[in-house]
Amino acid sequence: MTPDPAVRSIGTDFVLRLPDEASATASQDEEWCEVEVDGKTRRLRFHDYSEIYSIPGLYERLIYERLGCQSPRVIAGLIRQELASREADPADVRVLDLGAGNGIVAEELAELEIEHFVGVDIIPEAAQAAERDRPGLYAEYVVADMLDPASGAAERLQRQRLNALTCVAALGFGDIPPDVFCEALRQVETPALVAYTIKDAFLGEKDESGFSDLVDRLERDGSLVTLQKERYQHRLSWAGEPLHYVAVLAEKRADV
Numbered sequence: 001m002t003p004d005p006a007v008r009s010i011g012t013d014f015v016l017r018l019p020d021e022a023s024a025t026a027s028q029d030e031e032w033c034e035v036e037v038d039g040k041t042r043r044l045r046f047h048d049y050s051e052i053y054s055i056p057g058l059y060e061r062l063i064y065e066r067l068g069c070q071s072p073r074v075i076a077g078l079i080r081q082e083l084a085s086r087e088a089d090p091a092d093v094r095v096l097d098l099g100a101g102n103g104i105v106a107e108e109l110a111e112l113e114i115e116h117f118v119g120v121d122i123i124p125e126a127a128q129a130a131e132r133d134r135p136g137l138y139a140e141y142v143v144a145d146m147l148d149p150a151s152g153a154a155e156r157l158q159r160q161r162l163n164a165l166t167c168v169a170a171l172g173f174g175d176i177p178p179d180v181f182c183e184a185l186r187q188v189e190t191p192a193l194v195a196y197t198i199k200d201a202f203l204g205e206k207d208e209s210g211f212s213d214l215v216d217r218l219e220r221d222g223s224l225v226t227l228q229k230e231r232y233q234h235r236l237s238w239a240g241e242p243l244h245y246v247a248v249l250a251e252k253r254a255d256v
């Protein structure tokens with residue numbers, strides 16, 4: 001797979017080692033790597049985001065260069081087509097980027113000339129890494145659990161008058177649960193473009209994560225209408241196997 005040219009290499013002060021493919025047998029949420037910094041080696045799970053973001057460039061090297069992640073590029077492609085077909089001005093799009101991490105999705109969307117981004121993530125290291133590596137990209141970055149009314153996230157987000165929601169590679173696997181996604185939908189205006197990626201199994205009939213039920217319910221009551229859907233290779237697993245996700249572009253058409 002060709003690395004995404006929009007994702008820049010950052011920092012090189014570490015050595016990254018992945019187990020050889022034959023011994024990489026754990027499931028997707030247990031994958032790990034070894035990282036050597038200043039002569040000390042640590043084993044990190046791919047989901048140890050706080051530690052991964054704290055090492056400049058590690059997330060880019062691991063997920064994008066080594067494992068060929070395509071998700072931000074695919075989501076940007078769907079949004080590009082939709083804006084073109086509506087003859088919409090990208091400068092009018094105001095994005096809530098949920099599970100924003102260190103800002104790769106916003107950076108990809110900035111290539112489309114979208115200018116206004118507000119990030120939300122549950123860990124402060126994500127916000128710190130976004131500002132360290134992509135300074136000024138987010139107009140505001142909210143570190144909060146959106147289900148905690150005392151966090152003040154809802155008030156901060158509503159002030160931003162956001163009319164698009166992105167959530168890329170962050171749903172399921174102990175990351176963002178359906179309730180948080182639903183809460184983010186409430187914080188964007190109506191109508192709003194909604195673009196997300198999710199592992200294909202979480203949208204199937206046998207899904208037990210709750211996403212499939214949530215999307216069905218929102219579609220049935222007309223609050224969320226799917227405009228485009230594309231199954232694609234999200235990235236390689238550490239064993240070199242393709243991991244398939246679905247990218248969905250939808251529109252919020254009524255209050256949730």
Ligand SMILES: C[S@@+](CC[C@H](N)C(=O)[O-])C[C@H]1O[C@@H](n2cnc3c(N)ncnc32)[C@H](O)[C@@H]1O
Nearest residue numbers: 049099100101104121122126168169170175176
């Ligand atoms: C795999 S990363 C994806 C980051 C970014 N969207 C990207 O594509 O590069 C998943 C992100 O979701 C965040 N996350 C997990 N649970 C969350 C929650 N409940 N609310 C907000 N963000 C959450 C993690 O901290 C992490 O930054």
